[in-house]
């Protein structure tokens with residue numbers, strides 16, 4: 001049974017339309033393990049040379065599905081979607097060097113305040129950015 005937060009995401013998908021989510025090597029390996037051609041469904045990052053991001057198709061992430069008749073959006077990679085997608089709307093604040101909630105782009109950020117306050121989750125975002133993506 002989806003949580004209220006998951007229901008909000010399934011009706012929203014704003015962060016998947018489009019996306020510039022950076023993909024770590026482990027993310028690319030999981031995508032390939034699902035049978036996708038990584039060279040086709042991902043593209044070089046425009047902001048971070050050497051990294052890749054999902055291809056956008058018609059202003060939507062390649063992996064975004066839906067909505068169906070009266071139904072929600074969903075990610076075709078779920079539950080193996082990229083680490084950054086799992087952690088969003090936690091994002092990195094360059095000014096403070098901390099993980100913060102993205103109040104600018106996530107329209108339902110208030111529903112994520114407890115989620116974003118979890119120290120383990122905040123530490124995980126910094127670990128992914130530092131150790132898997134090498135961008136901080």
Ligand code: SF4
Nearest residue numbers: 009012013015106108
């Ligand atoms: S994290 Fe925020 S922007 Fe992304 S789908 Fe959920 S509610 Fe929408």
Ligand code: SF4
Nearest residue numbers: 016019061064075085
């Ligand atoms: S990989 Fe999935 S969760 Fe991430 S942006 Fe694309 S559709 Fe959204």
